Amino acid sequence: MQLSTKHLLGIKQLSPTDISIILSTAQQFKEVLQRPIKKVPSLRDVTIVNLFYENSTRTRISFELAEKRLSADTINFTASGSSVSKGETLLDTVNNILSMKVDMVVMRHSASGAPHFLAQHLPNTAIVNAGDGINEHPTQALLDAFSITEKIGDLQGKKILLIGDIMHSRVALSNIYLLKKMGAEVMLSGPPTLIPKYIKEAFDVQVEYNLKKALQWCDVANVLRIQLERQNQVLFSSLREYNLSYGVSSKLLSEINKEIVIMHPGPINRGVEIDSDVADSSQSVILKQVENGVAVRMAVLYLLSGKKELGN
């Protein structure tokens, strides 16, 4: 029983079977996390380096917890205050670390394709993409899928809405790939300036600029953060205006006559893309997503850790 790929670079490279295997393994790891001793010895002699070139707290901690709960040894590398600031190239940094016999690399980088570049040069080390530029964030999409299935059952035929800055969101792209592969219907909503022009045709998704209509259609709304640090141009006039047209408020939710599931990859900008009372409501699975993140990452690391035939 194996995944069809030896790295997790993106959802694009996964088959629906791979995704099912990861999600059902994650279910068992979730049970492990309820035990009195939340640890299993499966990755006991595996060393994993968390190579984070971009700021992250929640993803890095989630991966670190997953690794420790699998009994792996973890090394954390953040770009600031390291050899990178002395001008060392990516490949040099990684080769240096690998000479110290590291088995897996979890990487977040601001350049799309950085993990793919590494995978080409390091064929014997499993690479897990923790977010690359505006390309993909596969473990986020996997934990989102897990959280949806946990709340409303199998993804097939379910209607999922992604709201916000689709253009700059690797979370959105990974989610679109995964949801389409698993047979869900996908709709995007947000300001026209933040939704790529031909995305409808490219991915066979629906686009609806009226948030209320979009919410009326969906079973699940995944609200994306407005990423101030990623934009150079101002693509909407102000945060206040964004909130008025595209913020998910309890007033808006009460106007649609059904209960939908509310998700957000975090961190939340309260009062911008989502109002506090919605984020804290019983329909919101935001904190469950965080809990599920550790189980899903344990599943990914476990499934990629198998001994490779090409020398070890």
Place this chain on the structure above:
Amino acid sequence: MSILLSAEQLDLTINRLAHQLIENDSDFENVVFIGLQPRGVFLSDAIMNIAKTLTPKELHYGLLDITFYRDDVRNELHVPKETSLNISLEGKKIVLIDDVLYTGRTIRAALDALQDFGRPRKVELCVLVNRRFNRELPIQPDYFGLSIDSPMGQKVKVDWDQKTVLIY
């Protein structure tokens, strides 16, 4: 391929094992019966269904998957099945139930797994088939259906649809 136990013999054996598990205890408050995934569960379900009819007392029963504790854990990856142990094992007598005892490595993994749920007072092992001389670790059953001598190359399998035990 030959038949070790026919359907009739299998029923009788399961019946006997259920009686054996019940006869030694009067207080089942501190006893937990655990079926091992994936194949021990069919046996443990069958045994527990009979055991329940033998005593009015409540019997604690759960399932355990030992995939993450295997000593070959990354040579062959297995997708684990459900573990449902909703009771603390601290200070309890555990009876592990599995279908075939062969090298003993599954039971070693199960003993490791049990540690993570508490410190049991005692652990006993109940198996349907004891393949006597194939052990790779010092592990023996407390209760067994039948004991056989079989060469390493042969496989022993319980077919729960046909209700027979085969060796081939």
